[in-house]
Amino acid sequence: MDPRIALLGFMLESNAFSPVADEAEFRQKHWLEGEEIVQDARSARQRDPGGFVGFCRAMDESGPWQPVPLAMTTAGASGPVEQGFFDRFVRLIEERLRAAMPLDGVYIQAHGACRGTVDLDPEGTLFAVVRAIVGPKVPVVATLDLHANVSRKMVEETDLLIAYLTNPHTDHADRGAEAGRAMRELLAGIGTAKAFVKLPILPPQVALLSDRGPYGEAIAKGQTRVGGPILNVSVMGNFSFGDYPKCGMSVIVTARGDQAAADALARELAQDLWNERHRFTPKLLSIEEATRRMREACDDPEKPALLLADVADNPGGGGRGNTTAVLKSFLEAGVTDVAFAVHTDPPLVAEAHRRGLGAHFTAVLNREERDPSSERLSAEAEVRAVSDGEIVGRRGTIGGRHFSLGPTAWLRLEGRLDVVFISIRHQCFDTEMLEHLGLKVRDLRGIVVKSRGHFRAGFDDIFSDAQILEVDGPGLATPVLTRVKWTGLMRPIWPLDPDRTWRVPDEVAVS
Numbered sequence: 240m241d242p243r244i245a246l247l248g249f250m251l252e253s254n255a256f257s258p259v260a261d262e263a264e265f266r267q268k269h270w271l272e273g274e275e276i277v278q279d280a281r282s283a284r285q286r287d288p289g290g291f292v293g294f295c296r297a298m299d300e301s302g303p304w305q306p307v308p309l310a311m312t313t314a315g316a317s318g319p320v321e322q323g324f325f326d327r328f329v330r331l332i333e334e335r336l337r338a339a340m341p342l343d344g345v346y347i348q349a350h351g352a353c354r355g356t357v358d359l360d361p362e363g364t365l366f367a368v369v370r371a372i373v374g375p376k377v378p379v380v381a382t383l384d385l386h387a388n389v390s391r392k393m394v395e396e397t398d399l400l401i402a403y404l405t406n407p408h409t410d411h412a413d414r415g416a417e418a419g420r421a422m423r424e425l426l427a428g429i430g431t432a433k434a435f436v437k438l439p440i441l442p443p444q445v446a447l448l449s450d451r452g453p454y455g456e457a458i459a460k461g462q463t464r465v466g467g468p469i470l471n472v473s474v475m476g477n478f479s480f481g482d483y484p485k486c487g488m489s490v491i492v493t494a495r496g497d498q499a500a501a502d503a504l505a506r507e508l509a510q511d512l513w514n515e516r517h518r519f520t521p522k523l524l525s526i527e528e529a530t531r532r533m534r535e536a537c538d539d540p541e542k543p544a545l546l547l548a549d550v551a552d553n554p555g556g557g558g559r560g561n562t563t564a565v566l567k568s569f570l571e572a573g574v575t576d577v578a579f580a581v582h583t584d585p586p587l588v589a590e591a592h593r594r595g596l597g598a599h600f601t602a603v604l605n606r607e608e609r610d611p612s613s614e615r616l617s618a619e620a621e622v623r624a625v626s627d628g629e630i631v632g633r634r635g636t637i638g639g640r641h642f643s644l645g646p647t648a649w650l651r652l653e654g655r656l657d658v659v660f661i662s663i664r665h666q667c668f669d670t671e672m673l674e675h676l677g678l679k680v681r682d683l684r685g686i687v688v689k690s691r692g693h694f695r696a697g698f699d700d701i702f703s704d705a706q707i708l709e710v711d712g713p714g715l716a717t718p719v720l721t722r723v724k725w726t727g728l729m730r731p732i733w734p735l736d737p738d739r740t741w742r743v744p745d746e747v748a749v750s
């Protein structure tokens with residue numbers, strides 16, 4: 240009999256300070272059920288974030304198997320999930336899983352930094368429901384985002400958790416494939432030994448790139464130890480804006496049955512991170528300084544073009560994707576030949592579509608927005624282009640993927656600044672988010688992106704590291720953690736409580 244493997248997915252990164260994510264938002268962003276999950280994963284232009292793509296590929300290549308696809312949804316990053324919807328989704332999984340028994344394995348594509356409006360550990364809840372149905376002997380493997388906030392329950396209820404290794408995230412499919420290869424080992428009877436360490440470190444999100452700094456070093460060191468008894472090393476940076484007790488960095492080491500090997504490596508990596516915590520610091524420019532730097536780039540064509548990341552309003556961290564502080568400053572300072580990508584503003588996009596190509600009108604940004612950091616702004620606008628916003632990513636995080644922005648519009652404001660407006664809230668991942676409208680990124684003197692870091696993988700062949708600046712603007716995902724009104728974190732935690740002392744706990748094994 241070919242092994243029957245259930246596939247299911249639920250992904251959300253919850254910013255506790257953002258509006259609640261309801262069923263409508265999940266259905267708008269990504270929702271697949273049953274066979275269409277596998278059809279999509281095996282297609283050339285998939286919508287899947289990548290986990291199922293890699294998992295199915297690895298399973299297909301390594302022998303016969305029977306996928307049992309149940310349901311998959313993701314809302315990217317948003318607020319807490321509305322509890323009633325999450326409970327219904329879990330019941331749906333429960334019913335379909337029971338009906339699908341007997342199963343030989345389960346693969347779950349998860350994020351790991353979700354919070355519910357009631358349940359503060361929805362992934363732990365989901366994993367426990369799965370485990371209760373399939374029993375202790377059926378392997379349960381899940382992939383997690385690098386920003387996962389891991390609970391002990393999540394580790395207990397699964398055989399193996401595999402986190403992304405790259406930030407910007409470009410290895411979703413590779414980690415899915417790793418899950419597929421590991422599933423074959425588990426099906427062959429190898430048992431896992433797991434070690435888990437939670438660290439009281441809350442690094443700002445901009446300090447978690449995987450190719451540099453203490454975080455990159457910990458990931459790289461972990462990867463040099465994979466092989467032999469070590470099956471997987473996952474070092475997760477955490478997502479601080481969850482604002483709940485499971486925030487904080489995590490190390491999970493999973494060994495092929497060798498508990499002592501798992502424990503020793505988890506301890507070593509956790510100790511390294513703690514020793515290096517002082518290096519997790521953001522370097523941000525003020526809006527005034529950023530405006531001056533962009534002005535210089537516009538005035539002198541010999542100077543390299545600049546990319547400014549509006550990191551605090553990153554929709555990928557639950558930001559609203561529409562703050563206007565940088566735009567306002569650029570308009571006032573007379574900056575030209577710069578594009579802003581992408582501002583989420585469905586009413587303005589609808590108006591641009593209604594008025595049509597070439598129309599001139601007074602654009603009112605954020606006319607229906609309620610978050611105080613997303614200020615209204617009025618400017619004379621010309622409609623340069625409109626589209627349905629269905630794109631295929633060019634490279635990096637959404638490279639090759641089919642992606643929906645909802646209806647979009649390119650408006651030129653005050654005759655000199657270009658802004659791409661979209662209808663489905665997303666961060667700026669990819670040049671296609673501008674170029675599908677005819678705006679040429681290489682011709683610009685500068686670009687301002689609403690993104691914390693994933694843009695780096697989509698623009699890296701145009702903007703070098705030296706051309707990228709991070710700006711300290713307003714927004715729900717500010718890297719300046721002392722400005723946030725935290726209520727739910729486990730305290731004390733570094734760097735909010737700089738005198739925090741810590742040592743690796745005696746017990747790190749999880750059974």
Ligand SMILES: [Zn+2]
Nearest residue numbers: 384385386408
């Ligand atoms: Zn992430």
